[in-house]
Amino acid sequence: MEIFVCDNYEEMSFKVAREISRQLTVKPTSVLGLATGETPKGMYRKLVKMYKQKIVDFSEAKTFNLDEFYPIKRDNKHSFKNYMQKRLFEEVNLRPKNCFIPDGEAENPNKECQRYEKELSHSGQIDLQVLGIGENGHIGFNEPGVEWSSVTQLVELEDKTVKKEFNTTSGVPNKAITMGVKDIMGANRIVLLASGEGKKNVVERALKGPITQEVPASILQLHPKVKVYLDKEAA
Numbered sequence: 724m725e726i727f728v729c730d731n732y733e734e735m736s737f738k739v740a741r742e743i744s745r746q747l748t749v750k751p752t753s754v755l756g757l758a759t760g761e762t763p764k765g766m767y768r769k770l771v772k773m774y775k776q777k778i779v780d781f782s783e784a785k786t787f788n789l790d791e792f793y794p795i796k797r798d799n800k801h802s803f804k805n806y807m808q809k810r811l812f813e814e815v816n817l818r819p820k821n822c823f824i825p826d827g828e829a830e831n832p833n834k835e836c837q838r839y840e841k842e843l844s845h846s847g848q849i850d851l852q853v854l855g856i857g858e859n860g861h862i863g864f865n866e867p868g869v870e871w872s873s874v875t876q877l878v879e880l881e882d883k884t885v886k887k888e889f890n891t892t893s894g895v896p897n898k899a900i901t902m903g904v905k906d907i908m909g910a911n912r913i914v915l916l917a918s919g920e921g922k923k924n925v926v927e928r929a930l931k932g933p934i935t936q937e938v939p940a941s942i943l944q945l946h947p948k949v950k951v952y953l954d955k956e957a958a
């Protein structure tokens with residue numbers, strides 16, 4: 724595992740965007756695993772800028788997002804579909820048919836998990852997986868206690884996770900469809916990014932503590948190719 728401490732959020736965002744851009748230069752048909760949340764917003768801004776400067780080309784790439792709330796309308800302002808449309812998909816030359824994200828409107832969530840898992844395996848290995856980390860150590864929406872062998876599944880979210888997105892736990896989704904730990908660990912390379920004082924404690928537990936299901940991100944210690952980008956506060 725390589726750990727890079729960046730001076731600030733902007734530098735961290737740039738370096739992770741550069742990882743993605745290099746990946747696409749070396750292999751234009753790359754399969755990218757993508758994350759949502761506060762942390763990667765800067766990374767997406769940099770990627771869009773790089774695209775407009777013709778530094779990066781997404782025309783042959785495929786993307787798989789880690790997770791989506793369930794149930795949620797695709798056009799809900801909290802949906803990850805909406806997040807991705809606005810921050811990346813509508814801004815660069817990714818082909819819509821190559822952008823995969825679990826469907827929060829699917830009638831049968833378990834069938835949707837199976838469908839997503841199938842799409843994932845048909846696409847071959849994820850070349851580069853981008854990850855954030857939750858304050859409870861989750862990766863994707865794999866909350867503490869998750870099975871290491873998990874694949875895409877419907878999960879119940881911790882109240883804190885729900886509150887972070889919706890500021891409440893009532894009348895909002897408390898479940899999500901998420902790629903499993905096994906899917907994430909199957910990626911050829913992983914970049915994890917974390918920013919801010921609030922992540923310092925969990926970053927330390929995940930990277931230096933025991934490998935435990937109570938801190939799902941700690942499993943990354945066993946992956947052969949992980950780069951961690953932190954700003955000073957998270958480090």
Ligand code: PGA
Nearest residue numbers: 760761762763855856857
């Ligand atoms: P955040 O979320 O970037 O909004 O802090 C990270 C995560 O929950 O994976």
